Amino acid sequence: MTSQTKESKSPKGTVQVKSSNERLQLVFRVCGKRYYLSTGFIDSVANRKVAMAKAQLIELDILSGNFDPTLAKYKPEALLAKVTPPITPVVEEVAPSLVDLWESYTEFRRPGLSPSTLAKDYKKVARCINVHLPVNTLDKAVVIRNWLNANRSPDASKRMLTQLSACCDWAVKSELIKENPFENMASDIKLPKGSREDNDINPFSIEERDRIIAGFQNSARYKYYAPFIEFLFITGCRPSEAVALQWKHISNDFRTIRFEQAVVVSESGLVCKKGLKTQKKRTFPINERLAALLKSIKPSGACSDTKVFPSREGTWIDTRNLNTRGWTAVIEELDGIEYKKLYQTRHTFITLALRNGMDVKDVAKLVGNSPEIIYRHYAGQSREIIVPNF
Structure with a gap:
């Protein structure tokens, strides 16, 4: 088990160690449900080793059928004797980032999507979230909208916000988040006439x-x-x-x-x-x-x-x-x-x-x-x- 970067995708059953808001977080999926467990530790070499050890324990429990869905067994109090974090750890369910949500949404939609839609549209959204957006947390939806409006065409911005809103609608229905922060944002963007690529008709003689x-x-x-x-x-x-x-x-x-x-x-x-x-x-x-x-x-x-x-x-x-x-x-x-x-x-x-x-x-x-x-x-x-x- 190794830590994951933004671009990587872990196999099913793997517990990822991620850095969220400069704190280490364990992310994994069991029986179709996605879990986010905050360790409360800052992202340091020593703390990452402890987090990885905890991740290995969770992986073993998943494989052996001893997984504790309440997460009580994995909360970091037992780790405090080994590593003392600079601040008192707080155990909480951390809201998933757009990176996590889009990955889960894509997997949910994958069986019904054509290969070209996955490769072009969904991959393009994933790249924008992972590489281009200045932030990718749900509480920064307005910042994301403003960045898209300033750095993308109206058509591209509208399509991106539509996709993000659809993803978050699914996440609400899946009980991963409580509300959709991108709701109705796409409808506020008015496209100029003739802006779509479908109108690019310039035939030869x-x-x-x-x-x-x-x-x-x-x-x-x-x-x-x-x-x-x-x-x-x-x-x-x-x-x-x-x-x-x-x-x-x-x-x-x-x-x-x-x-x-x-x-x-x-x-x-x-x-x-x-x-x-x-x-x-x-x-x-x-x-x-x-x-x-x-x-x-x-x-x-x-x-x-x-x-x-x-x-x-x-x-x-x-x-x-x-x-x-x-x-x-x-x-x-x-x-x-x-x-x-x-x-x-x-x-x-x-x-x-x-x-x-x-x-x-x-x-x-x-x-x-x-x-x-x-x-x-x-x-x-x-x-x-x-x-x-x-």
């Missing part, structure tokens, strides 16, 4: 699209990814959906594609998960150009589970790495084309489809969005507004 595809085809280093880039442009699917395609999802007559899974970032790396961002699955009709592309890249002897677009190593393509390296490098070589993220391939397909007369509902069905989203974010940008002579 047809000429730019074709030049980018040709740029990959002519690139000595990134030619391998040319079919993948062309596929994104002519289907409008999300990159995560294209990466997850296997040949079982392409009909044998090359008439339809079945999107039903996506490759996402998890805590352990890239993983393939069933279902899509906004739906379980969707079918995409294959036109002549797309059929020719797929036929040209299908390897002989491909089985149903063979990836349609594997990485050079045969694993899932890491689109974040591709966006940073290959995508950026190819566009930089093309004069007159402004850099835009890889995801703009999707925006380009949707915008060009609308400009070429496709019905909004049909476009929404092809790309897995609702007609409302297409109307709100694309329809107004897909046509030129002409002011008549009055």
Whole structure:
């Protein structure tokens, strides 16, 4: 048993020795309930050794079934004969910190969360609590709110406070704390219109699209990814959906594609998960150009589970790495084309489809969005507004 830092996570059944308000504290979980026991000792080398000895005793009792849930057996009076702390120790149940609460909340929510949500959203909150916030105790909720407002965008600040409030609501229901200090804080933040990343629609023109595809085809280093880039442009699917395609999802007559899974970032790396961002699955009709592309890249002897677009190593393509390296490098070589993220391939397909007369509902069905989203974010940008002579 060793003391834990903020970033570490102890195995179940381990008693952690932590420093809270410059006093040593024992933190552990038994039968799903989390315990916090203050030793009353200041954080010194000698006192930490005694606290660690007490932690080992608790661990042994847990393993042997002799754990005392009242904690009376473990309160520090028996330690006073061995170590005299500089002040009289006070035995009390110490309120958990945000670090502890978020860790427990994450474990509670983990079974129902997708790998990408855990890796992106929940890990981001944990890092903010552990690394960035100036304080992480519940009695400093106002300080935390003010710091977020001063150091984060309104959208990021609102999302962070929403997450902290949800965590504390759960903690109240779990009888870990008495009240939620972050309640209603997020609702006080008003977001300016157009601030969300969903509105970042800046499509390429047809000429730019074709030049980018040709740029990959002519690139000595990134030619391998040319079919993948062309596929994104002519289907409008999300990159995560294209990466997850296997040949079982392409009909044998090359008439339809079945999107039903996506490759996402998890805590352990890239993983393939069933279902899509906004739906379980969707079918995409294959036109002549797309059929020719797929036929040209299908390897002989491909089985149903063979990836349609594997990485050079045969694993899932890491689109974040591709966006940073290959995508950026190819566009930089093309004069007159402004850099835009890889995801703009999707925006380009949707915008060009609308400009070429496709019905909004049909476009929404092809790309897995609702007609409302297409109307709100694309329809107004897909046509030129002409002011008549009055």
